[in-house]
Amino acid sequence: MDHQAAPQTDEQFRASARQWLADNFPVSLKGGKYILPHTQEEGEKPGPDYLLWKGRIANKGWGVPTWPARYGGGGLTTCQAEILAEEMARIGAFNPIGGLGVMMLGPTVLEFGTEEQKLRHVPPIARGEIEWCQGFSEPGAGSDLASLRTRCEDKGDHFLVNGQKIWTSFAHVSDWCFCLVRTDTSRKQAGISFLLIDMRTEGVEARPISLINGVSHFCETFFTDVKVPKENLLGEVNAGWGIAKRLLQHERNGLSSQRNVANVERGLPDLARAYVGTDDEGRIADADLRARITAHMMRQHAYGLTLRHRNAGIEAGLEGSAQMSVLKNLGARVAQDLNELAVEILGIAGLGWEGPGYSEEELELTSGWLYSKCFSIYGGSHEVQNNITAKRVLALPSA
Numbered sequence: 526m527d528h529q530a531a532p533q534t535d536e537q538f539r540a541s542a543r544q545w546l547a548d549n550f551p552v553s554l555k556g557g558k559y560i561l562p563h564t565q566e567e568g569e570k571p572g573p574d575y576l577l578w579k580g581r582i583a584n585k586g587w588g589v590p591t592w593p594a595r596y597g598g599g600g601l602t603t604c605q606a607e608i609l610a611e612e613m614a615r616i617g618a619f620n621p622i623g624g625l626g627v628m629m630l631g632p633t634v635l636e637f638g639t640e641e642q643k644l645r646h647v648p649p650i651a652r653g654e655i656e657w658c659q660g661f662s663e664p665g666a667g668s669d670l671a672s673l674r675t676r677c678e679d680k681g682d683h684f685l686v687n688g689q690k691i692w693t694s695f696a697h698v699s700d701w702c703f704c705l706v707r708t709d710t711s712r713k714q715a716g717i718s719f720l721l722i723d724m725r726t727e728g729v730e731a732r733p734i735s736l737i738n739g740v741s742h743f744c745e746t747f748f749t750d751v752k753v754p755k756e757n758l759l760g761e762v763n764a765g766w767g768i769a770k771r772l773l774q775h776e777r778n779g780l781s782s783q784r785n786v787a788n789v790e791r792g793l794p795d796l797a798r799a800y801v802g803t804d805d806e807g808r809i810a811d812a813d814l815r816a817r818i819t820a821h822m823m824r825q826h827a828y829g830l831t832l833r834h835r836n837a838g839i840e841a842g843l844e845g846s847a848q849m850s851v852l853k854n855l856g857a858r859v860a861q862d863l864n865e866l867a868v869e870i871l872g873i874a875g876l877g878w879e880g881p882g883y884s885e886e887e888l889e890l891t892s893g894w895l896y897s898k899c900f901s902i903y904g905g906s907h908e909v910q911n912n913i914t915a916k917r918v919l920a921l922p923s924a
């Protein structure tokens with residue numbers, strides 16, 4: 526692997542990252558983005574330059590820049606990773622390695638896994654070779670996740686899993702699933718274990734569910750007499766709840782990132798000039814809309830600064846799960862505002878979600894607006910995050 530020792534100062538790092546990107550990022554990919562596994566399935570296949578770029582980033586460890594080099598990461602500090610992201614954005618580059626393994630499972634295995642589990646599972650995630658899905662929610666266990674009932678029995682040389690998960694994003698295109706299972710029915714949180722399940726195991730079935738925006742990215746997942754090797758248990762039997770809480774913290778952290786929050790590609794002022802028009806002074810013609818776009822951009826900027834502050838806190842070892850809940854709600858609101866404004870700006874051009882009569886950008890914005898409704902549901906709903914904030918940040922009494 527081509528892991529360089531990190532240069533000493535941030536400015537030196539910026540210069541070397543800039544040079545490396547100039548030498549290695551294929552210009553044909555400028556303005557492109559990470560291709561999600563399910564869209565690959567639907568026909569958006571990565572081309573040769575995408576695969577070349579992915580290979581180069583993987584060799585450098587920069588798909589997961591802050592993970593240790595021993596497990597395929599870049600060994601960078603949070604601050605250096607931020608500089609790298611800025612330098613990528615500056616030239617229209619992007620990180621071609623992502624997914625739930627990067628956002629959630631990798632950091633969790635690094636914290637709770639045995640050395641063998643780390644070496645087995647983390648490097649393939651760092652190289653973008655293995656897709657993971659999250660088997661947490663069940664038909665009777667969403668916000669009250671600890672009510673989950675998927676049964677896991679110890680059969681001596683293996684575990685036997687039976688049950689159903691729901692809303693399992695990307696299950697139909699995933700290689701592996703990190704799954705919460707019940708190993709003790711007499712205790713709620715303390716009867717849950719954390720299992721890693723190979724999706725190709727006999728008895729695993731993923732059935733896709735259609736979303737409001739027409740896309741189908743998540744599934745109902747069924748486990749029928751699924752045999753799971755003992756070495757696929759993360760942590761101890763019945764100790765899965767603590768691991769799951771930590772993983773959810775990583776999920777909320779990832780969901781609240783600037784990249785996820787600023788998901789409208791063309792800036793709002795540009796869009797408004799094109800669809801609403803300009804006045805004699807070249808300003809967006811509608812004064813009220815202009816004011817609301819300005820207010821949104823200020824919030825977006827303030828949110829970006831808050832994230833930077835959070836990153837500095839992580840660097841100093843001050844990471845806290847409850848704070849992630851505050852950020853998750855804030856980020857969801859900012860992103861939903863952005864999508865609302867974008868569709869409002871489109872006017873009647875924002876009414877279609879498929880078929881002729883609409884440009885690709887218009888269809889994407891409308892679909893993005895519909896999708897943005899889920900920002901306050903996935904990763905734990907808005908109300909549930911508020912409950913966590915009330916309890917753990919504000920220390921308010923529980924009912």
Ligand SMILES: Cc1cc2nc3c(=O)[nH]c(=O)nc-3n(C[C@H](O)[C@H](O)[C@H](O)COP(=O)(O)OP(=O)(O)OC[C@H]3O[C@@H](n4cnc5c(N)ncnc54)[C@H](O)[C@@H]3O)c2cc1C
Pocket residue numbers: 658659660661662663666667668669691692693694695743899902903904905906907908909912
């Ligand atoms: C796009 C998307 C992707 C997802 N991907 C995955 C995935 O990959 N894997 C996975 O396991 N899950 C996934 N989920 C599921 C997600 O985690 C749950 O939808 C979420 O936790 C809410 O659970 P629920 O849908 O069962 O709603 P419920 O728990 O039934 O909640 C319904 C409503 O009641 C409110 N509510 C519930 N309890 C309280 C309370 N105590 N106080 C105040 N209000 C409350 C909620 O806020 C919500 O508004 C995904 C969801 C979405 C939308």
